[in-house]
Amino acid sequence: MALQSTIKKEIKLKGIGIHTGQKTSVILRPAEENFGIVFIRTDLPDKPRIPVAIENLLDSAKSPRRTSLGIDGVEIHTIEHLMATLSALEIDNLIIEVEGPELPALDGSADGFIKAIKDSGIKQQDKPRDEFQVREPIFIEEKDSMIAIFPDVNFRISYTLDYPTTNFKTQYGSFLITDESFKNDISKSRTFCLEEEVEKLKGLGLGKGASLDNTVVVGKEGIISGSLRFEDEFLRHKVLDIVGDLSLLGCAIKGHVVATKSGHNLNIRLLKEIQKQKEKIQKPADQEIAKGNVAKGILDQEDIKKILPHRYPFLMVDRIIELGEKTAVGVKKLTYSDYFFAGHFPGKPVMPGVLMLEALAQVGGVLLLSKEEHHGRIAYFMSINNAKFRKIVKPGDELRLEIEVTKLKTKTGQMHGRAFVENNLVAETDLMFALSDE
Numbered sequence: 001m002a003l004q005s006t007i008k009k010e011i012k013l014k015g016i017g018i019h020t021g022q023k024t025s026v027i028l029r030p031a032e033e034n035f036g037i038v039f040i041r042t043d044l045p046d047k048p049r050i051p052v053a054i055e056n057l058l059d060s061a062k063s064p065r066r067t068s069l070g071i072d073g074v075e076i077h078t079i080e081h082l083m084a085t086l087s088a089l090e091i092d093n094l095i096i097e098v099e100g101p102e103l104p105a106l107d108g109s110a111d112g113f114i115k116a117i118k119d120s121g122i123k124q125q126d127k128p129r130d131e132f133q134v135r136e137p138i139f140i141e142e143k144d145s146m147i148a149i150f151p152d153v154n155f156r157i158s159y160t161l162d163y164p165t166t167n168f169k170t171q172y173g174s175f176l177i178t179d180e181s182f183k184n185d186i187s188k189s190r191t192f193c194l195e196e197e198v199e200k201l202k203g204l205g206l207g208k209g210a211s212l213d214n215t216v217v218v219g220k221e222g223i224i225s226g227s228l229r230f231e232d233e234f235l236r237h238k239v240l241d242i243v244g245d246l247s248l249l250g251c252a253i254k255g256h257v258v259a260t261k262s263g264h265n266l267n268i269r270l271l272k273e274i275q276k277q278k279e280k281i282q283k284p285a286d287q288e289i290a291k292g293n294v295a296k297g298i299l300d301q302e303d304i305k306k307i308l309p310h311r312y313p314f315l316m317v318d319r320i321i322e323l324g325e326k327t328a329v330g331v332k333k334l335t336y337s338d339y340f341f342a343g344h345f346p347g348k349p350v351m352p353g354v355l356m357l358e359a360l361a362q363v364g365g366v367l368l369l370s371k372e373e374h375h376g377r378i379a380y381f382m383s384i385n386n387a388k389f390r391k392i393v394k395p396g397d398e399l400r401l402e403i404e405v406t407k408l409k410t411k412t413g414q415m416h417g418r419a420f421v422e423n424n425l426v427a428e429t430d431l432m433f434a435l436s437d438e
Helices: 080-088 111-120 179-186 195-203 233-249 264-296 301-305 353-369
Strands: 003-007 011-016 023-030 037-041 049-051 069-071 074-076 094-099 122-128 131-133 138-142 145-150 155-161 171-176 192-194 216-219 252-260 319-323 327-333 377-389 398-408 412-421 424-437
Touching: 003 023, 011 111, 023 111, 037 074, 049 069, 049 074, 080 111, 080 179, 080 233, 111 179, 131 264, 138 264, 145 264, 155 233, 171 179, 171 233, 179 233, 192 195, 192 233, 195 216, 216 233, 233 252, 233 264, 252 264, 301 319, 319 353, 327 353, 353 377, 353 398, 353 412, 353 424
Parallel strands: 037 094, 131 252, 155 252, 192 216
Antiparallel strands: 003 122, 011 023, 023 094, 037 049, 069 074, 138 145, 145 252, 155 171, 319 327, 327 398, 377 424, 398 412, 412 424
16 A cells, blocks of 8 residues: 655755746745645745645635635735645645745746755655545536546546647647656646746736746747747646645545646546545445444544545544443644644743643534544534643644443533643633534
8 A cells, every 4th residue: 555755854845937927935844744735925924824724725716727625815826836746746745835825937848846855855654544446437627628538547648739729739638647657748838838838827817937948929820939848838737737736635636637629627627526525435444444443442543534524724633532322532743843832922832721621622513523434423512621731732742532431312412621731731621512413
């Protein structure tokens, strides 16, 4: 089974955002297992975080000609080249600190990203990678463009490029996507646009940072300046974009993508359909796996996510190490990358007490909802009583979260929770839940 990975050491890059025209810098930092890939806008107050996830995608009408993420008005643009690189190099966990609203364009390709990461080195981790193999074909068509994906044991992309207003002939290419093929055949291909599009793009407020150093401009008779790196460089860049856009599924994809004249909009529509198929296929299997692990009394974070509705940044439990009829014990390892430390006494980070209570409540939720009679329900807070905080909790500490049921009825439950660090009691409380059908 393939294992997760991160980078070995910090990477710093800087440049101009191709659409915003703003100077921007980015720092890539290693992240722990199951962390995922998270952007942090370090130029904004409180350093807001944007995890890479389909639900955080910006609509293509709001963010044309690029792929962008956003949460609550905080945005990060033109992520596709870096995301394609991370996908091809099988990097699963990464902190990406960006000083600005857009990633640097570098030379308009992914070459700078891949060289920097290769220089840093890649560190293999212990947890298995999440993979999804497409089971049924998916087909999307829009005017004279289309994109589809078919079952395959590998990740392959076949693309047909056709620009009738230029003197470039219709081109076709097919690539098996691996780290080596991406590095040698895909990563060096640059962003391009047609000369006839330039004024329109400027009118839309795009391409403010575009230049012949990071964009290949195509006229009716050929490219305006310089030479191509590949005869079919534009086709290869379209393949690069597909790799980056589909990486937002959050796991490795096994399937054969076939596309004609597709761009970011169609790529994202395909991505969302793949996500629907993944959820449909994996849900019954996930329920059986979770049920089996519940019987063993040991759950990792992936098991916990099959029981609780919580997700990053509000999933506060890493593992359940004991699960009995009326008791449960969970663990939360605290690191400097936990989002709340950035704003809670940042000079001397302290975990907020209310989040310790939330972590205890989540262990209680697992205890209640893992019972067969409560499958598919949600546990809501009704009250917190007798909460006491005994000691501060800081980065590097490991919380041991103990929950014991004191009263349980059909629709409500009462529990006592205690949190420890190295056998020292740091917090305790009485909790009351209401159980509701989902």
